[in-house]
Amino acid sequence: xxxxxxxxxxxxRARTPxxxxxxxxxxxxxxxxxxxLVVMFPFFWMLQMSFRSMDDIFGFSLIFKPxxxxxxxxxxxDFPKSFWNSVAASVTSTLLSLVIGVPxxxxxxxxxFHMQNRIALWILATRMAPPIAxxxxxxxxxxxxxxxxxxxxxxIIYLTFNLALVIWMMQTYFDAIPQxxxxxxxxxxxxxxxxxxRITLPLTAPGLAATAVLCFIYSWNDFFFALILTRTKxxxxxxxxxxxxxxxxxxxGKIAAGGTLVMLPVIIFSxxxxxxxVRGLIAGSLKE
Amino acid sequence: xxxxxxxxxxxxxxxxxxxxxLGLLPALxxxxxxxxxxxxxxxxxxxxxxxxxxxxETAGDYSRPWTNYVELGSDQRFHNSVWxxxxxxxxxxxxxxxxxxxxxxxLNAPSRFLEAVRTVxxxxxxxxxxxxxxxxxVIYIPDVSPIHRLLEVFGFPIESLITNPKLALxxxxxxxxxxxxxxxxxxxxxxxxxxxxxxxxxxxxxxxxSWQLFQHIILPLIRPTIVVAALFRLIDSIKAFPxxxxxxxxxxxxxxxxxxxxxxxxxxxxxxxxxxxxxSVLMVAGVFFFSWLINRMAGRSALQET
Numbered sequence: 001x002x003x004x005x006x007x008x009x010x011x012x013r014a015r016t017p018x019x020x021x022x023x024x025x026x027x028x029x030x031x032x033x034x035x036x037l038v039v040m041f042p043f044f045w046m047l048q049m050s051f052r053s054m055d056d057i058f059g060f061s062l063i064f065k066p067x068x069x070x071x072x073x074x075x076x077x078d079f080p081k082s083f084w085n086s087v088a089a090s091v092t093s094t095l096l097s098l099v100i101g102v103p104x105x106x107x108x109x110x111x112x113f114h115m116q117n118r119i120a121l122w123i124l125a126t127r128m129a130p131p132i133a134x135x136x137x138x139x140x141x142x143x144x145x146x147x148x149x150x151x152x153x154x155x156i157i158y159l160t161f162n163l164a165l166v167i168w169m170m171q172t173y174f175d176a177i178p179q180x181x182x183x184x185x186x187x188x189x190x191x192x193x194x195x196x197x198r199i200t201l202p203l204t205a206p207g208l209a210a211t212a213v214l215c216f217i218y219s220w221n222d223f224f225f226a227l228i229l230t231r232t233k234x235x236x237x238x239x240x241x242x243x244x245x246x247x248x249x250x251x252x253g254k255i256a257a258g259g260t261l262v263m264l265p266v267i268i269f270s271x272x273x274x275x276x277x278v279r280g281l282i283a284g285s286l287k288e
Numbered sequence: 289x290x291x292x293x294x295x296x297x298x299x300x301x302x303x304x305x306x307x308x309x310l311g312l313l314p315a316l317x318x319x320x321x322x323x324x325x326x327x328x329x330x331x332x333x334x335x336x337x338x339x340x341x342x343x344x345e346t347a348g349d350y351s352r353p354w355t356n357y358v359e360l361g362s363d364q365r366f367h368n369s370v371w372x373x374x375x376x377x378x379x380x381x382x383x384x385x386x387x388x389x390x391x392x393x394x395l396n397a398p399s400r401f402l403e404a405v406r407t408v409x410x411x412x413x414x415x416x417x418x419x420x421x422x423x424x425x426v427i428y429i430p431d432v433s434p435i436h437r438l439l440e441v442f443g444f445p446i447e448s449l450i451t452n453p454k455l456a457l458x459x460x461x462x463x464x465x466x467x468x469x470x471x472x473x474x475x476x477x478x479x480x481x482x483x484x485x486x487x488x489x490x491x492x493x494x495x496x497x498s499w500q501l502f503q504h505i506i507l508p509l510i511r512p513t514i515v516v517a518a519l520f521r522l523i524d525s526i527k528a529f530p531x532x533x534x535x536x537x538x539x540x541x542x543x544x545x546x547x548x549x550x551x552x553x554x555x556x557x558x559x560x561x562x563x564x565x566x567x568s569v570l571m572v573a574g575v576f577f578f579s580w581l582i583n584r585m586a587g588r589s590a591l592q593e594t
Contacts (some may be wrong), residue, residue, distance in 0.1 A: 025399075032395060032405050042466065043411060045434055046423045058432040104315030111308035119316075126323050128575050130526050132551045133568040136333065136561060137326035160322050167315065192307035221416040223530045228556070238418040245534075252426075259419040270414040274407060277414075278474050 050256035057252050070257035078232070079258060082240035086262075089151050089226075089236060090219035093158040097215050100159075101166030102208070106196055108167065109174035110182070123164045131224045134160055139228055149231045157225050162215045169214070169280060173207035174200065210276035213269045220266055237262045327572075334565035341559050356566035366567065368542055369550040376457055376464075376546060377525040383465040384521050385514060388472025393502075395473075396480045406477070413470035421534035424463040428535060450536050453543045460531050460544055467531075468524075472517045479513035480506070519582065526575065547571055 049057055051066040074080070108116060138157050139148075147153035177200060185195040201208070226236040235243075241258040244251040270277065335353035339346045360366050391409065395402045412420065428450045430436040439446055449459040487505050496504075529548060532538060538545035538553065545553075547567065555564035 025397075028394070028397065029399075029401055032402055035391070035394065036405050036408060039466070040408060040411065041434075042423045042427050043415075046419075046426060049426070060434060060437050100315050100318055103311035107308040107312040111305055111312075113308075113312070122319065122323070125576065126319075128523050128579060130548055130568065130571050130575065131529070132548055132555075132564070133330055133572045134326055136551075136555060136565050136568055137329035139555075140333065140338075140561065141326070141329065156322065159318060163315065163319060163322075186304070192304050193311070217414060221414075223416065223418045224527075238416050241418060241422065242534075255422055259422050263415050263419045266414050266416060267411060270410055271407065274410060277410065278478055 046256055046259060049252065050260045052253070054253045057256070070253035071261070073251075073254055074257055074261070078235065078243065079237070079240050079254075082235045082237045083261065085151060085230075085234055086220055086237040089154045089158065089234070090216045092151065093155045093162055093219045094212050094215040096155060097159060097162035097166045098208075098212060101163050102170050102201075103193075103196075105167045105170035106174050106200065109171050110179065123167060126160060126164050135225060135228050138225075142229060148229065149233045149235075151234045153229050154222075154226060154234060154236070157229065158219045158222065161218055165215060165218065165280070166211055169211045170204070170207065172279070173204045173211075177203050207276070210273045210280065213273045214276070214280040217266050217269055330565050331569055333562055334569045336562045337560075338562035338565070339559050340561055346562065356563050357570075359563070360566055360570065365542060365545075365550060366547070369545050369547040372457065372542070372544065373526065373546040373548070376461060376528070376544075377522055379458070380461045380464045380468075380525050380528075381518055381521045383461060384469050384472045385518055387465055387469040388517070389476050389514070391469065391473045392476040392480055396477060406473075409470050409473060411470075412467050415467070417467070417530040418534070420463065420467045421530045424466070424531070425534055428459055428463075451540050453540045456536050456540060456544050460528075460535060463531055463535065464525070464528060468521060472521065475513055475517045476510060479510040483509050523575065523579070526571070 048062075050070055051068070052059060052064055053067045053069055056064060107113075108119065113119075134157060138153075142148045142150075142153050147156070181199055181203075182195050185199055186192070190198075221238070222236070223238045226234075226239045227242070230236065230239065237258070241255055241262065244254045244258065273280075334356055336349050337346045337352075337355065338349075395406050395409075415423075427433050427435050428448065430446075430448045436446065449455045483506060488501060491501055491505060526546075526548060528546065529552070532544055532546065532549050536544040538549050548571070551564045551567040551571070554560045554567065
C-alpha cells in the first residue's frame with residue numbers, strides 16, 4: 001500500500017514530471033478542457049433535462065426556459081419516501097459497519113493472530129463473489145424471517161460489502177500509527193480499548209471519516225440488492241427512479257430530476273473525500 | 289523490577305490478547321453469518337428444483353440433487369451468457385485501461401486547472417449506476433439523443449445501437465467504460481507520479497522522444513499497476529447489472545445477456561430459484577478459480593523475473 005500512501009492526485013504539491021515549455025502548457029489546457037466537455041457531456045445533458053419542461057424535455061436547443069416543475073412533480077408520490085429510505089439504509093449500514101468493523105480492524109492491526117491471512121483471504125473472496133450469489137439466499141431467507149421489504153434487511157445485506165471495506169481500510173490506517181504511543185499507555189495501566197478510544201482512534205479521524213463516507217456512498221448507490229429485496233415500504237431512491245420507467249411512456253422529467261437528486265449527496269461526499277478515494281477503491285488487494 | 293515475576297507478565301500479555309480477540313470476534317461472527325451461511329444455503333438451494341410458484345413440492349426436494357447442474361451442461365442460453373460475459377469483460381477492461389491511461393498521461397502535471405479537471409472526472413465513477421444507465425439510455429435512443437442528432441446534422445445518421453444485435457454489447461461496453469475509466473485513471477495517475485524524474489531527464493537529455501520515453505521507461509514502471517487495475521476491473525465487470533437492465537434487458541435476443549443477468553431472469557422471471565442458485569454457484573466457482581489461476585501465473589512470472 002506504500003505506493004498510494006504517499007501520493008495525492010488532488011494536490012498541486014504532487015511531484016513534477018519532466019518540465020514542459022509554457023506554450024505546450026496552453027495546448028495541454030485546451031486539450032484537457034475539450035476532453036472534459038466531451039466526456040462530461042452526457043452527464044450535463046441529463047442535468048439540463050431535469051430543468052426542462054415536459055413538453056420540450058428532449059429539445060436540442062440549448063436556450064430554453066428552465067423550470068422546476070419536474071422537481072415539483074417528484075414531491076407527490078413515492079419518491080420522497082424512497083429518498084428517506086436511502087438515507088436511513090445508508091446511514092444505518094455505515095454506522096453498523098463501523099461499530100463492528102473498526103474494533104476488528106484494530107485487533108487485526110495490533111495483535112498477531114495466526115489466522116490473519118485466512119481472514120484477509122476470506123474478505124477478498126467476499127468482495128469477488130457476484131451479488132446474485134448473495135441475493136438468492138438472502139431473498140429466500142428474508143421471506144421466512146419477515147425481513148423482506150425492510151430497511152433492516154437492506155442494512156444486513158449491505159454489511160457484506162461495507163464490513164469488508166471498513167476492516168480493510170481501517171486496518172491500513174491503524175498500521176500506519178506506531179504502537180509506541182499505545183504501549184506507553186499500556187505500561188501506565190490503561191486498558192487496551194481505553195487506549196484505543198482515547199489515543200489511537202482520534203489519530204485516525206480523517207481516515208475514519210473517509211471510510212464512513214465511502215460506506216455511505218456504496219450503500220446509497222446500491223441498485224441490485226434494493227431492487228430485489230424491497231418492494232414498496234423500504235424502496236430506496238435508485239429503485240424509485242426505475243418505477244418512473246414502468247408506465248406507457250417513461251416519465252422523463254421525473255427520471256431526470258430524480259436522477260439529479262439521487263446523485264447529489266454522492267457527488268458532494270465524493271468531493272469531500274476525493275483524497276482517499278484511491279485507497280478506498282482498491283482497499284485490500286495491494287496488501288500482499 | 290523485582291516484584292514483576294514472569295507469570296504476572298505473561299498474564300498481562302494474555303489479557304491483552306484476549307481483549308483483542310473480543311474486539312475481533314463480533315466481526316467474525318457477523319461475517320460468518322452473512323457470508324458462510326448464505327453460501328451454504330445457496331449451495332443447498334442449487335441442489336433442489338426450487339420453484340417459488342410451487343413451493344411445497346419443490347422446497348427441500350433433494351431427490352435428484354445434481355439435476356440443475358446437469359441441465360446447465362447442455363443449456364445453450366447459459367453457455368451463451370458465459371461467452372457474452374467473457375466478451376464484455378475483456379473489451380470493457382481493455383477500453384478502461386486505454387482510456388484511463390490516456391487521460392492519466394494527459395492530466396499528469398501539477399496545475400490547479402488540471403487538478404480541477406481530475407476532480408470533475410471523478411463524477412462518472414461515483415454516480416449511482418442507475419443514474420449512469422439513465423444518462424446513457426437517453427444517449428442511445430436515436431429520437432431523443434443529442435449524439436444521434438449531432439451525427440445526423442453532420443450527415444452521418446446512424447441507427448440505434450442498443451437494438452442492433454451486433455453492436456448492443458459494444459454500446460454497453462462504451463457506457464461501462466465511461467462509468468469506470470476514472471478508476472483506472474486514478475490508479476494510474478498515482479503510479480505515474482511515483483516515477484522518479486532522473487531516468488526521464490537523463491533519457492530526454494540523450495535525445496529520446498516522448499513515445500520512446502513512454503515505451504521504455506514509463507510503461508515498464510507502471511506495468512504492475514496496470515495489472516492490478518485490470519484485475520480489479522475484471523472482477524467488478526462481472527457485477528454489471530443496471531446498465532444491462534436499463535439499456536437492453538439482455539437483448540436484442542440474448543446478445544447482452546451476461547451470466548449474472550441470466551441468473552436474475554431465471555429467479556425473478558421464471559421463479560426457478562434452484563436453477564438460478566446453480567448458475568450462481570458456478571459463477572462463484574468460476575471467479576474463484578480464475579483468481580487462483582491469476583495468482584499462480586503472477587507468482588510464476590514474478591519468479592521468472594528474478
